[in-house]
Amino acid sequence: MPRRPSPVRPPGESTSLWHQGLSLGSKALQDTAPLKGFDAYVVGFHPARDDPSIQMEAHHYCRQVNDDFLQCVLFDGNTYEANLIGVEYIVSERFHDTLPEAERRYWHPHNYEVLGGSLVAPGLPEPAERALMAMLMNSYGKTWHTWHTGRLDTGPGDALPLGEPMLMWSFNRDGQCDPALEQHRNQAMDVDRTRKRDARSGLLDRAHPQEGVELLDEAFPDGTPIPGVVDRRTGR
Structure with missing residues (x-):
């Protein structure tokens, strides 16, 4: 699988012998059960809601809790x-759709990422990736x-959070995502977005209008606009 390194290396001292010893002790004596199962890997792009000029490539490692809920940890590579x-x-x-109106403003729609081919699952065979994308149809993320x-593609950001x-x-x-950002990811990870769209065209009949499309x-x-991605409130 193509590797995507982080754009930033945090400042700090080299790992000390004490830190190395603590790490080895933790591996030998402690259980990391909450981290098990975060093995569904997808890569997409996120803009900031209130300043969409801030855009990032996001690597998601997700655990499916049940058919209605997934949890993901996000990395920059x-x-x-x-x-x-x-x-x-x-x-x-x-x-x-059970969430209060005030809460739903935090949740973004996913149909464009799926049908538009920008969300990908590196390493999965095409049929398995399509099955994963079918599960994400009509879903929302916070x-x-x-x-x-x-x-x-442009260089490092903040050295620390x-x-x-x-x-x-x-x-x-x-046209909303910076073409340079997407092109850099697609070339490095061998993503053919046109082929992805064609492969997912069979999911179009599953698409429902979603909230937040026009935001x-x-x-x-x-x-x-692309077929299958429609704002629920306006029909556009």
């Missing part, structure tokens, strides 16, 4: 040195980034 940059919770449409480490967490969103039109339209007035 897929190597041992990758930095933990946030979390994402994913709920089914059924769960999302994503907080605690660290903006930058982009591999600074400021308040940022609520992130999803792209929902062609970034004002920031990206030249964005182009």
